Amino acid sequence: MISRRDLLRISGFVGLAPRLTAFGQEASEPDYKIEIAATTLDLAPRQALKTIAYNGQVPGPLLRFKEGRPVTIDVNNRTDRPEVVHWHGLSIPPAVDGAMEEGTPAIAPHSSARYTFTPRPAGFRWYHTHTMAMNDLTRAQYGGQHGFLMIEPRENPAPYDQEFFLALHDWGGYLLASDDGAMNPSYTVATINGKAMGSGEPLRVRQGQRVLLHVLNSSPTEVHWIALAGHSFRVVALDGNPVPTPRTVPMLRLAPAERVCALVDMNNPGVWVLGEVRKHMHAQGMAIALEYENKAGGPQWQQPPELLWNYEQFAASAGAGAAAAGHAADPPTIIPLVFDAKFQGHGAMETWTINGASYPNARVAPLVAGRRYRLQFINNSIDDHPVHLHRHSFELRRLGGADIRGIIKDVVLVDARTRMEVEFTADNPGASLFHCHQQNHMDRGFMMLFDYA
């Protein structure tokens, strides 16, 4: 049973009330200022691209918040379209979460707004636009409106000497006929931190350092696989949440909007390539050099022979997870969510449904605050879907036909024609958007609002 005190806390009414106000009504200086405006991005020598970005840079500025300490961010929209900034992975009220579907007010063209909220939970989060692109493959998440957001924990999950933030992104979108019989976005350039291989500064390290990588896939639609030649990753957190069982892996897989935090021991001096494992994506530029101190020469790449990744390896060991999760023994309320596509012609992108209906008609019964829910993702389509639940985190509970525990995420990739189950506690009242994080899918109906009773 949730207490009134808990209800007040999770509603955000303890401490500074969260709000989004018109700029100018606040006299105090904000903690951060973000300007949304057009900029020219040099992806590579002789390859510039005009896009919309935060503070004229891609990714936008790194925002560092203290968990539980209220922050204010002034956002100035200097574009000709309404904008909104979504604080991805935060448990904050819908008025400031940054999704107009939940009720966050849009920032009108050439106007400003102030976001005020108390950031939590700690971990590697991010912020991005939450607008629609439809057929314009330069807008919304196809553009440059994304940035890193780190909510500092009281204790770091792992000691490290140096940290790097890396954003994977795809640019130059165009529609291509796909094997599924519909049109889908494809891209001409792929970058890390807005630069194609050879056009950005290398990651500079020293031998013996332990480096913490915070990797974000900000791509509008593409899954990415990342390896670092000569090194391996020790994954310590997924979507900013520490994993029960850190593992050393040869590569990382990130679906759109997913994040991975991984430690890398700098024990193999040289100049190496950190980049996409798949050759065609690597060739499109998704790579960056990692350079040891006092080492020179061309960066070396070692092509992995196969793709290796699964979520299960980071789950709690049998028996440990239930205790760690600390949830009540009462069975959760089960909500089946069936994903499917509607064919719109070989010359169009598909539309998407959840339980047979597209947004805004897709609905389920209102959530009851404090209750535990199990979402059954039933993906009947032939596409993978990185689904995201706003303002809540969920625990992976069943995938590949096996029960697991302990992995807390806010985005999870549901493979084509598979099922997956996750659980979450309805501990943050207010409208909460659930959607596929592929821009073309959410644009075409793959969204649903959870309401609280």
Place this chain on the structure above:
Amino acid sequence: MFLALAAASFSSRAQTNYEIQVYGAETVPPETLMVELHSNYTLDGQKYVVDGVYPTDHQEHETLELTQGLNDWSEVGFYVFTSEQDGHGVQWVGDHIRPRVRVPDSWGWPVGVSLSTEVGFQRSAYSTDTWTWEVRPIVDKSVGRWYFAINPALERTWHGPDVSQGIGFAPSAKISYDFNRVVSGGVEWYADYGAIARLGPIHDQQQQLFVVTDLNVSALWEINIGVGIGATAATDHLIFKAILGRRFDWGRHSPID
């Protein structure tokens, strides 16, 4: 292709339908071989030998087309034409080779564009013009459920009566509609106007209209079925056509490619 052969027979009024297809702009991917069998049966066609060319009436044509993707924007096709008919048995008719290039998708053009050229030989018993050359621009566009394609082909005879004709004009076009993910239906139009410098009278032109269906059962398979009527005296009056194609990916692909 069809029109190349048809035009080659223009002076003899013969009908030679070996590959009845409006090309789309897409090319076969690299390391992929497309194998197609074109089966065309003339139910009502030319009934007499004209200029030494066998009549087309009740001729069954089987054409094997092999198309190899070279890279993301080019391919080369090779044809083996055969004919089966009472009194003549199964006969080899000729061969053509057809390189093709296209505008890559990444250029972001609003329509698909490619350019095909085709050179080949056919026996004089099946076409008075034996050596021919065709240049075929291809423009296509998918808009929602609709598909449009046009092939304004230009042809030149290198050996045969139509050498003096100069460049011939043989356009074709297609409009189809996707009823669902698998079944599309539409019409294909094939024409041959003769010399582009002095278009022939309607009586001598070839005009054919096919009602077709495309069955998109899989990315590996291509199925096209249709029935066509000829609208002029120089055109076969009733033809059934079918195309069955299968892609074979012979490259050693792995998920990292």
